[in-house]
Amino acid sequence: MSDNATHPPVGEEVIVHMENIVKRFGRTTVLDGIDLDVHQGEVVTLIGPSGAGKSTLLRCVNGLERISDGRIEVDGQRLSYSEADINRLRAHIGMVFQQFNLFPHMTVMENIMVAQREVLGRSADEARERGETLLERVGLAHKAKAYPGNLSGGQQQRVAIARALAMDPTVMLFDEPTSALDPELVGEVLDVMRTLADEGMTMMVVTHEMRFARNVADRIVLLADGGIAEQGPPEQVLDSPSSERGRTFLEELL
Ligand code: ADP
Ligand code: MG
DSSP states (O other): OOSSOOSOOOOSSEEEEEEEEEEEETTEEEEEEEEEEEETTOEEEEEOOTTSSHHHHHHHHTTSSOOSEEEEEETTEEOOOOHHHHHHHHHTEEEEOSSOOOOTTSOHHHHHHHHHHHTTOOOHHHHHHHHHHHHHHTTOGGGTTOOGGGSOHHHHHHHHHHHHHTTOOSEEEEESTTTTSOHHHHHHHHHHHHHHHHTTOOEEEEOSOHHHHHHHOSEEEEEETTEEEEEESHHHHHHSOOSHHHHHHHHHHO
């Protein structure tokens, strides 16, 4: 789709299917009929003003929030909200938050092993081996025995990404993964994400990093006022937005 993206071509298969998603909190309608499909290997970046519902949308995809109306399918399975269903769903969706959410009392390696053991039933050896491979991939093989509190924010976020990847997710969701980082640490996390994209991972990324959106995303989706105000390849959305809402939002960024 995007000329800039260097990662493999986007596949036909729909990994995340969202149909008429409505989400209300009490009387407030936050998402008002969102239709969005994310395809195999596609990187979709969600942008939009604060309070637009970006986090809520991601949280609906992995069942942290229950939709008020509509339909969500992940990997062809409709989300039903039974406990078994939610657990199965979460096992295959990687989520990375602004706050790294590592377990502070566990080492880096223990953090990466625990869900592999408890959710996927992997042996300790298997989980450790996978952990070693992934730590190497995010450049932190030497930190396996460290505790999160002794790592920089950028390192913690890379561990959080490795931990999510250890579950062999079909899709990775990122909610402002670099917003809590000191500016000099942002790049190392974005580099890991870009590598993932290049390897063909399906990703939904909420971010304010417009350079990442421009260079890595196949598609940018601008959320505003409960709906999709604008979507398309990065250069189209960023350089010639077609909606008034899109123009205002992007002008404020510059
Ligand atoms: P964004 O991530 O785009 O900044 P959010 O998805 O966090 O926006 O929030 C969208 C709107 O939903 C905001 O008005 C927020 O106050 C409201 N909201 C989010 N979570 C809840 C909740 N658990 N209860 C009530 N309102 C919420
Ligand atoms: Mg948010």
